[in-house]
Amino acid sequence: MPGLSQRAAAMPASPLRKLANAAEERKKNGTTVYHLNIGQPDMETPVEFMEAVREFSQNPIAYAMSQGTPDAIDAWRGYYESLGIALEKNELMITTGGSEAIIFAMCAIADPGDNIMVFEPFYTNYNGFGKIGGVDMKPVTLSIDNGFHLPSDEQIEAAIDERTKAMIVCNPSNPTGTVYTAEELKRLVDIAIRHDIFIIADEVYREFGFDQVVTSLMSFPEAQDRVIMIDSASKRFNACGIRIGTLVSKNTDVIATAVKFGMARLSVATLEQQALIPVLKQAATIIPPVVEEYKKRRDVVYDGLLAIPGIKAAKPEGAFYIICELPVDSTEKFAKWMIEEFEHEGETVLVAPAPGFYATAGKGEQEIRIAYVLNVEKLGRALELLKLAIEEYTAL
Amino acid sequence: MPGLSQRAAAMPASPLRKLANAAEERKKNGTTVYHLNIGQPDMETPVEFMEAVREFSQNPIAYAMSQGTPDAIDAWRGYYESLGIALEKNELMITTGGSEAIIFAMCAIADPGDNIMVFEPFYTNYNGFGKIGGVDMKPVTLSIDNGFHLPSDEQIEAAIDERTKAMIVCNPSNPTGTVYTAEELKRLVDIAIRHDIFIIADEVYREFGFDQVVTSLMSFPEAQDRVIMIDSASKRFNACGIRIGTLVSKNTDVIATAVKFGMARLSVATLEQQALIPVLKQAATIIPPVVEEYKKRRDVVYDGLLAIPGIKAAKPEGAFYIICELPVDSTEKFAKWMIEEFEHEGETVLVAPAPGFYATAGKGEQEIRIAYVLNVEKLGRALELLKLAIEEYTAL
Numbered sequence: 001m002p003g004l005s006q007r008a009a010a011m012p013a014s015p016l017r018k019l020a021n022a023a024e025e026r027k028k029n030g031t032t033v034y035h036l037n038i039g040q041p042d043m044e045t046p047v048e049f050m051e052a053v054r055e056f057s058q059n060p061i062a063y064a065m066s067q068g069t070p071d072a073i074d075a076w077r078g079y080y081e082s083l084g085i086a087l088e089k090n091e092l093m094i095t096t097g098g099s100e101a102i103i104f105a106m107c108a109i110a111d112p113g114d115n116i117m118v119f120e121p122f123y124t125n126y127n128g129f130g131k132i133g134g135v136d137m138k139p140v141t142l143s144i145d146n147g148f149h150l151p152s153d154e155q156i157e158a159a160i161d162e163r164t165k166a167m168i169v170c171n172p173s174n175p176t177g178t179v180y181t182a183e184e185l186k187r188l189v190d191i192a193i194r195h196d197i198f199i200i201a202d203e204v205y206r207e208f209g210f211d212q213v214v215t216s217l218m219s220f221p222e223a224q225d226r227v228i229m230i231d232s233a234s235k236r237f238n239a240c241g242i243r244i245g246t247l248v249s250k251n252t253d254v255i256a257t258a259v260k261f262g263m264a265r266l267s268v269a270t271l272e273q274q275a276l277i278p279v280l281k282q283a284a285t286i287i288p289p290v291v292e293e294y295k296k297r298r299d300v301v302y303d304g305l306l307a308i309p310g311i312k313a314a315k316p317e318g319a320f321y322i323i324c325e326l327p328v329d330s331t332e333k334f335a336k337w338m339i340e341e342f343e344h345e346g347e348t349v350l351v352a353p354a355p356g357f358y359a360t361a362g363k364g365e366q367e368i369r370i371a372y373v374l375n376v377e378k379l380g381r382a383l384e385l386l387k388l389a390i391e392e393y394t395a396l
Numbered sequence: 397m398p399g400l401s402q403r404a405a406a407m408p409a410s411p412l413r414k415l416a417n418a419a420e421e422r423k424k425n426g427t428t429v430y431h432l433n434i435g436q437p438d439m440e441t442p443v444e445f446m447e448a449v450r451e452f453s454q455n456p457i458a459y460a461m462s463q464g465t466p467d468a469i470d471a472w473r474g475y476y477e478s479l480g481i482a483l484e485k486n487e488l489m490i491t492t493g494g495s496e497a498i499i500f501a502m503c504a505i506a507d508p509g510d511n512i513m514v515f516e517p518f519y520t521n522y523n524g525f526g527k528i529g530g531v532d533m534k535p536v537t538l539s540i541d542n543g544f545h546l547p548s549d550e551q552i553e554a555a556i557d558e559r560t561k562a563m564i565v566c567n568p569s570n571p572t573g574t575v576y577t578a579e580e581l582k583r584l585v586d587i588a589i590r591h592d593i594f595i596i597a598d599e600v601y602r603e604f605g606f607d608q609v610v611t612s613l614m615s616f617p618e619a620q621d622r623v624i625m626i627d628s629a630s631k632r633f634n635a636c637g638i639r640i641g642t643l644v645s646k647n648t649d650v651i652a653t654a655v656k657f658g659m660a661r662l663s664v665a666t667l668e669q670q671a672l673i674p675v676l677k678q679a680a681t682i683i684p685p686v687v688e689e690y691k692k693r694r695d696v697v698y699d700g701l702l703a704i705p706g707i708k709a710a711k712p713e714g715a716f717y718i719i720c721e722l723p724v725d726s727t728e729k730f731a732k733w734m735i736e737e738f739e740h741e742g743e744t745v746l747v748a749p750a751p752g753f754y755a756t757a758g759k760g761e762q763e764i765r766i767a768y769v770l771n772v773e774k775l776g777r778a779l780e781l782l783k784l785a786i787e788e789y790t791a792l
Contacts, residue, residue, distance in 0.1 A: 001621040001647070002561065002592050005507045008653040038459075045456045053667065054450050060441045061637035063434075096492050096639070099661035103528070111401045112508030112530040128660025132499070134508040134530045165398065196398050225397040241457035241666035243492070251397070257404040264524025265495035269665050270637035271449065 007131045012124070016352055022339045023350045032347040033339070034382035036370045039174065039320065041238045043293065046286050049239060052275035064267040067259045068094030068246075072273040075280040076246055082284060083206075085218050090252050093259055096268050098204050098232030098245035103129040104258040105228045105247060109198050110135045110165040116200070117159050117167040121148070121323060121357035121364055123174050123202070138164060139359040144325055144367065147314030148176035150184045156191055166198035166228075167191070172205040172214060175357050175369040176323050177298075177316025182215040189223045198254075199223060204232040204245075205319040207287045210295045214318060224250040235320075236287050237279055242272040294320045297372040297379055304383025308390055322370050323354055327394055331355070331368045334393055342389045349385045403527045408520070412748055418735045419746045428743040429735070430778035432766045435570065435716065437634045439689065442682050445635060448671035460663040463655045464490030464642075468669040471676040472642055478680060479602070481614050486648050489655055492664050494600050494628030494641035499525040500654040501624045501643060505594050506531040506561040512596070513555050513563040517544070517719060517753035517760055519570050519598070534560060535755040540721055540763065543710030544572035546580045552587055562594035562624075563587070568601040568610060571753050571765040572719050573694075573712025578611040585619045594650075595619060600628040600641075601715040603683045606691045610714060620646040631716075632683050633675055638668040690716045693768040693775055700779025704786055718766050719750055723790055727751070727764045730789055738785045745781045 016037055023033045067073065072094055077087050095101040102125075110116060112134030118126055120139040130137050140159045142148040150156065160167075169188060172179045180188075192199045201217035208214075217227045229248040234240040247258050279286065298316055305313045310327030328334040331353040339350050354367035372379055412433055419429045463469065468490055473483050491497040498521075506512060508530030514522055516535040526533050536555045538544040546552065556563075565584060568575045576584075588595045597613035604610075613623045628641040643654050675682065694712055701709045706723030724730040727749040735746050750763035768775055 002505070002594050004649060004653055005503065005505055005510070005561070007507055008504050008656075011653065011656045013656060014659045040458055041456060043456060049457075050453075050455060053452060056449060057446075058637075059446060060437060060439060060634045061445075062436050063636045096665075097661060103661075107401065107528050108404050109398070109401055111403055114401070125660045125662070128657065132503050132529065132657060132660070165401070198398050238456045240459045241454075241663065243663070243665045253400060257400055257407065260404075260407045260409060261524065261528060263410045264521045264528070265493060265499075266521070267637065267639070269492075269639045269668060271667065272665060 007134065011131050012127060016356065019335060019339050019350060022336070026339060026348065030346065031343055034347065034349045034374060034378060034385065036372070036374070036382055037350045037352045039235070039371045039373060040240055041235065041373050042375065043238045043290060045239045046237055046279045046282070048278040048282055049237070049242070049275050052278050053271065056271055056275060058270060061270055064270045064273060066262040066267055068268060069270065069273050072277055075277040079280045079283050080248070083216070085216065087248065091250055091255060092246050092248040093255055093262060094268050094273055095245045095247050097234065097243040098202070098230050099125065099129070101230045101245045101247040102126065102200070102202070103132055104261045105200050105230065105254070106130065106133045106135050107261060108254050108257040114163045114165045115161070117164055118359070119169070120359055121175050121354055123170055124356055126168060127359065137359050141358070141360060141363060142176070144312060144314060144323065148173065148178040148323065150180065150187065153187060153191060157195070160195050160197065164195070164197055166200050168200040168202060169217065170202040171217070172208050172318025174205065174319050175321045175354070177319050177321045179209050179212060179214055179317035185215055185217055186220065189217070189220045192223060192226055197226070199227045200230060201227055202230045204230065204235055207236050207291050208294060208320060209318040210291070210298055211317055218248070226251065228254055233276055236290060238290065242276065244268065244272050244276055294372070296376055300376050300379045301370060301372045301383060304380065304387070308387045310390070320372050322372070323367050324370065325366045326368060326390060328366060328390070330365055332365070335368065337393060338389045342392065344385055344388050347381070347385055349382050349389065351386070403530065407527050408523060412752065415731060415735050415746060418732070422735060422744060426742065427739055430743065430745045430770060430774060430781065432768070432770070432778055433746045433748045435631070435767045435769060436636055437631065437769050438771065439634045439686060441635045442633055442675045442678070444674040444678055445633070445638070445671050448674050449667065452667055452671060454666060457666055460666045460669060462658040462663055464664060465666065465669050468673055471673040475676045475679050476644070479612070481612060483644065486651060487646055488642050488644040489651055489658060490664050490669055491641045491643050493630065493639040494598070494626050495521065495525070497626045497641045497643040498522065498596070498598070499528060500657045501596050501626065501650070502526065502529045502531050503657060504650050504653040510559045510561045511557070513560055514755070515565070516755055517571050517750055519566055520752055522564060523755065533755050537754070537756060537759060538572070540708060540710060540719065544569065544574040544719065546576065546583065549583060549587060553591070556591050556593065560591070560593055562596050564596040564598060565613065566598040567613070568604050568714025570601065570715050571717045571750070573715050573717045575605050575608060575610055575713035581611055581613055582616070585613070585616045588619060588622055593622070595623045596626060597623055598626045600626065600631055603632050603687050604690060604716060605714040606687070606694055607713060614644070622647065624650055629672055632686060634686065638672065639665065640668050640672055690768070692772055696772050696775045697766060697768045697779060700776065700783070704783045706786070716768050718768070719763050720766065721762045722764060722786060724762060724786070726761055728761070731764065733789060734785045738788060740781055740784050743777070743781055745778050745785065747782070
């Protein structure tokens with residue numbers, strides 16, 4: 001039997017997979033499990049989308065153009081224009097989720113053996129896309145002590161070597177909930193210019209800034225030719241299962257290259273591209289109540305965490321995640337114990353241990369990520385359960 | 397401005413793109429263009445699919461499991477079982493079109509710098525996927541003189557070197573329309589075993605065998621651990637725009653690895669996976685009339701080609717393509733002239749020059765590929781136009 005590739009062997013198994021199986025077991029045995037482990041919103045996909053699906057009548061359902069259907073491209077351009085980002089038709093393409101946008105961006109700018117600088121803890125899947133493209137992730141470690149904001153320029157630049165082709169910046173951040181200030185982003189722009197590298201700007205949570213407006217990396221004119229923005233309909237429209245994203249850049253060579261990669265996969269699903277058009281046109285009314293709801297949840301989660309002795313957390317400024325440090329030695333062991341053994345009145349909680357979000361071995365062992373994708377009442381109970389679990393576990 | 401990657405530079409632009417633009421120009425100026433250039437079927441997407449779309453009510457539309465929704469996986473298993481291919485749940489995954497199945501297969505078994513043997517002329521996009529994964533295509537040239545059937549074992553094995561990880565076999569073949577016999581496939585199986593390489597079996601046209609049953613590479617027990625089958629709903633269900641495919645293998649390590657790649661991109665669109673279920677259940681009644689129609693078209697095209705002096709063509713045995721040799725020096729120039737300048741009673745034809753289907757420079761210069769995805773009446777007229785165009789062009 002022939003062997004698999006080295007990249008197959010190096011491909012990380014999802015660190016959450018085993019815990020998810022344990023959660024299924026508990027549910028089968030009648031325990032209620034509060035899922036704080038993944039970013040799957042519980043709110044509804046907009047009625048505009050569901051109606052457009054019901055009314056879809058193109059037959060045969062044909063390949064769309066590789067860059068995206070012209071109507072959908074125009075709808076996305078209208079949405080970006082409302083955010084102050086004016087785009088020509090050749091400055092964006094529609095992708096199969098933000099996921100495909102990331103791999104096309106990586107492959108457009110980096111060859112096998114090159115690397116991309118990333119701030120850890122980071123969105124785990126960057127690693128998986130890197131493996132597909134043969135590109136390494138080079139981490140710069142952030143600290144919970146300053147709310148996962150940037151370290152000094154020196155610390156950042158120490159991670160850049162001659163094979164570094166880009167930095168990737170997730171803002172607001174999954175998994176930390178940090179919103180970088182305009183000043184921080186300007187520092188990153190200057191570093192990128194100084195080292196002549198690209199900036200991959202993952203802005204899928206852009207509207208989810210609770211206490212301040214989120215600055216887009218697209219808004220720095222001096223970096224126009226090096227910023228590649230990743231976007232997705234998943235979070236702001238509660239539509240993770242539709243798999244629609246975009247890749248945006250004022251560097252039209254990048255988009256033209258990504259479209260060539262896109263030609264190999266022919267097209268993005270026609271139906272979802274089209275059904276999203278009325279949603280994009282109503283974005284200004286659909287999104288604010290969603291963000292308002294997450295802000296309430298953020299407050300419930302943060303207050304709930306502060307009530308737990310020995311916990312360390314910075315107040316999240318955006319997205320719908322928080323990374324907090326628990327008074328335990330290993331959150332992997334603790335999370336496993338909590339989902340396999342703990343219960344209070346027939347209920348328990350599933351959280352994501354943070355080591356899976358770090359590339360550096362040994363980092364984040366006392367930290368977990370919470371995704372606050374449950375309603376306020378459930379979140380309050382989940383935080384109470386977490387408090388009780390920590391008390392019981394630390395007394396073991 | 398930072399430079400793009402070498403693979404970006406090496407990524408082939410679609411050879412058909414410029415001709416497609418020329419076709420749009422002609423249409424704007426009132427000329428009717430018969431499109432024989434791409435494999436976009438004109439027949440209807442099954443009513444079962446359209447109804448399932450109208451009735452889809454999951455809300456929020458959530459991430460599906462990375463391997464595919466359990467219901468859809470079972471429906472695909474039922475479809476394969478009806479073909480005599482019994483599969484366990486961990487022997488297939490659902491992918492975003494056959495395209496994603498190909499890149500996952502390539503990345504699971506090959507590292508950057510490795511190569512995959514391919515019979516040319518071949519489906520151009522293998523090349524694009526290879527570029528994304530850093531894997532080279534190593535061609536074995538077939539000949540129109542034996543209907544693009546296999547050359548000797550020696551000629552095939554000469555292309556295999558120490559970095560060859562697999563051969564890719566498209567059967568029935570896009571772009572040649574060739575159906576390999578069971579004996580030919582057995583030879584390939586033996587070669588793969590002898591050199592301990594994988595076989596990627598692209599069988600998206602499996603039902604499209606006109607004069608014989610198509611043998612699946614999944615049916616050789618001795619090659620169970622090395623055959624990776626690529627599949628797609630696009631062609632047999634006239635549903636290119638839904639982007640649903642599968643990756644199938646009895647080698648569960650391959651599937652487990654592909655699912656890990658799949659976790660990085662989270663999931664395949666939930667809606668299309670689910671809407672395809674009733675179609676898969678009715679496959680046995682939906683597909684045969686489609687194949688019957690293509691058989692009629694095959695006959696019209698082949699007879700039409702035989703009526704053109706100086707043409708060379710083998711009768712296609714399957715799929716819905718034919719590669720034929722024209723009495724011209726360069727089909728790229730001829731096809732360009734035909735779409736830009738030729739007309740007869742306000743009508744012209746767009747065909748695909750064959751060099752784009754070869755990896756070896758200089759091959760296929762007198763050949764074109766025709767996709768017979770128009771009805772019999774239109775095809776008859778298109779072949780008449782081709783005949784007139786060749787007469788006019790060769791007299792220039």
